[in-house]
Amino acid sequence: MSGFDDFDFLVGEWSITNEFLRGRLVGSTDWETFPATSRVEKVMPIPGGGFGGNLDQMFIPVRDFTGMTLRLHNPETGLWSIYWSDTKSFRLFPPTVGRFVDGRGEFFGDDVEGGQNVRVRFLWTAGASPRWEQSFSTDDGQSWELNWVMKFERVAG
Template sequence: MGDKAFRGVGAAGVCSPAKTLAFQWIGWFGARRALVWQAKIAGFLSTFCRRENTLLTASCQELSVMLGHQSREGRMRDEGFADFDFLIGEWSITNECLNERLAGCTEWHSFPATARVEKVMDGCGNLDQMFVPARGFTGMTLRLYNPETTFWSIYWSDTKSHRLFPPTVGKFENGRGEFYGDDVEGGKPVRVRFLWTADKSPRWEQAFSTDGGESWEVNWVMKFEKSSG
């Protein structure tokens, strides 16, 4: 602080040297005390803020972990994960197939098969293995549920094609599942439809469309019965 701030005026309008010196000493000590207290307050605030920031950061991390855990639990509680529970287990299957696809054929043939279906990935999906010794091949279906979209994606492969087919995607409503996808059959692009009926004796149906879904030709039906063994 400059001496202008402590300049006193006597009766004659002029400060005496003693008074001026006294005011200067008071101003100097006051400034020193203010600086000391300012430093103390700054140190306290710095320590307090660091401690509070650490506590806040830890609390935010704990909250994030808790919310993430609850979010995962919420997804696992999604009822959609149980859509295919009716199919878990071992089955005897009657397959009915159209003799020729997309050729106007009306003749069918049938053959037996067995299947074993189990949940995988902590219940996030299921794996279906179908054994068809009468036709010399094995088939596999992987079904995965997405709780964010509430849709299932169904992937098929078999030991005849040795490839993973494009998925059909869809969901269940009132015990009926509809799943759609795209593929190629006999060199022609086709729209694919799977229909599932959830019941004690489940039924699956496959159909193809060459006109974008305006009309459908059913070419494969599976009828499931629980294996007695």
């Protein structure tokens, strides 16, 4: 895979198992597991064929919120920008930017967590059972704290 089709593995409907670190950047080892569902579709048709991105809507009724991810591909740089928003914050978070190499995507960005500046890393594993991981670093990427994992299972039909 390369370019515009990097996230094609994710198009469709999914059941998701979330594993969420309850206390971020405080040395916590207490994880919470909760379900979600998502629907991913290609967006922004390109004249001549293909799509410029995809849109993911995630539904998390047990945590009483929904989220949305917009992923946009830049053909000039070969990089993806991933933007997140949800009904807890009602804001568009700063993007993570990166690419896929051999079915594994690595994306980086900057944000603030609990008043601290953090480096954010998303790791995507493509395939029939995709996996997404989010980690934060407070030392500019020298060390990472894994704080959210999503395991995807395709909804039949």
